[in-house]
Amino acid sequence: MLTAYNEKQERVLARNALRDALYFCPICHEQLILKQGNKNIAHFAHGRQCAHHSSGETLLHYKLKLLLFHILSNYYNDVQLEPYLSGIQQIPDIVVGDNAIEVQLSPLPVQQMRKRTEGLQCAGYRVTWLTTLPKYRQGIYHLNQLQQSCIDPVHCVMYGIHPINYRLYRLNNMMSLTARHFHADCEPIAYEQLLADDARSCVGMTTVRKLATARIIQYVIQCRRKKSVHDPVLSLIYQMKLTEAQVIQLTGFIFPEQIHVHTHPVLWQLKVFAALRYQHDPYHALAHCIKLRQFATRTYSSRAIIEQLVERYRKIIKL
Ligand SMILES: [Zn+2]
Structure with missing residues (x-):
């Protein structure tokens, strides 16, 4: 996690955390370990597995969350990084107004993703899932399980982040050819356009x-x-x-x-x-x-x- 609560119940960014202070998980209240260092992005870690969090947040995940947070903060006043929503006991990656953004890079069973979506929807949020951009070979996109789970099937679109240059792309008009292969049109999209991006205007596929x-x-x-x-x-x-x-x-x-x-x-x-x-x-x-x-x-x-x-x-x- 990039944020945690201090002893005064104030949310603190790991980058601004003090070495000798105590920090706690908002969900399980366990004391967290502060990890700072030259190679690391400062973050908090559980000493043991916390059932509420997906384990294995990678460096790239921290990087992308921070990037998203900083860019969106330039355009919106109400951007929150990892806010703890006590009503549903969830910590979405980014919240802007009634939009919740989840960045998912490591494989996660789709049932768990849906549970998170449902929780956020019950709390009144519109949920957008971001993952890495699928590989493209010989005119075809190759999607792993996670990338397929992130497709919005109503509008046949998905959002993918390039794993090296971190640019955001939208795959439009997605057409499933086989279990993993898809046709799609790929368009770069600015992070600040993500929430205003009306994927609903994409009608998906209508012909055979x-x-x-x-x-x-x-x-x-x-x-x-x-x-x-x-x-x-x-x-x-x-x-x-x-x-x-x-x-x-x-x-x-x-x-x-x-x-x-x-x-x-x-x-x-x-x-x-x-x-x-x-x-x-x-x-x-x-x-x-x-x-x-x-x-x-x-x-x-x-x-x-x-x-x-x-x-x-x-x-x-x-x-
Ligand atoms: Zn915890």
């Missing part, structure tokens, strides 16, 4: 797209390489005696709901196609194989998403 033929073929080749007779894609292709051309024609549709889906579009579309061909219930077939993505900001009804996907797929292949 198709995965490039080369990507569909590449995926099937990957499945073949696994050399497993149990590979679901290969079994489905074999079972239905589909040619490569048919697989390309029948699968690889990217519907707007794909942002919620981890499962590769070729796989789940083959499953639904098989269910329709053999007159099984396509909803159950899909519900059985699909893995849905979870987000830090809100929850969704998986039933509604799966029904929507089945309906859209049936419509597009006219079955």
Whole structure:
């Protein structure tokens, strides 16, 4: 933590803390250890694990929090660094008015992120999650679990900080291609614009797209390489005696709901196609194989998403 309470219950920035004074955690009241030094950013640490805090705040995390705090303080009067919100027993990284900003760099289960979001929302805050900018290779963004959790699925945007130059970027029009690969437009955005940034003007994806033929073929080749007779894609292709051309024609549709889906579009579309061909219930077939993505900001009804996907797929292949 960058701040703590002194014996007079005043909040003190670690940088201004005194070596021989006592400082306490606002949540668990444990006495904290002040860590200062040439290499360190001054901060407070728990002697033992405090259940209320995520452990392992890194140097980069401290740096980014301070950077955000200093930049926003130039533009807003009411910027708070790590304020303790006693009503919900949470310490968001930055609060400006009714906006709360959480900077998350280390992996954290999405359930915990959502719990924090819900707590802050109950206390009346609008929550924005920032994480590191995803890697970009050959026109595709590669998102880890944490980065995927930070996506705002309503507007198909996420905010990412460049880990070396610390600049802030917004990925717009995010389109999920596979479990980790996304298409997106990347735009730099000034930190001071973050709170005024109306991501709500981004409508996300509204039309149906198709995965490039080369990507569909590449995926099937990957499945073949696994050399497993149990590979679901290969079994489905074999079972239905589909040619490569048919697989390309029948699968690889990217519907707007794909942002919620981890499962590769070729796989789940083959499953639904098989269910329709053999007159099984396509909803159950899909519900059985699909893995849905979870987000830090809100929850969704998986039933509604799966029904929507089945309906859209049936419509597009006219079955
Ligand atoms: Zn504590």
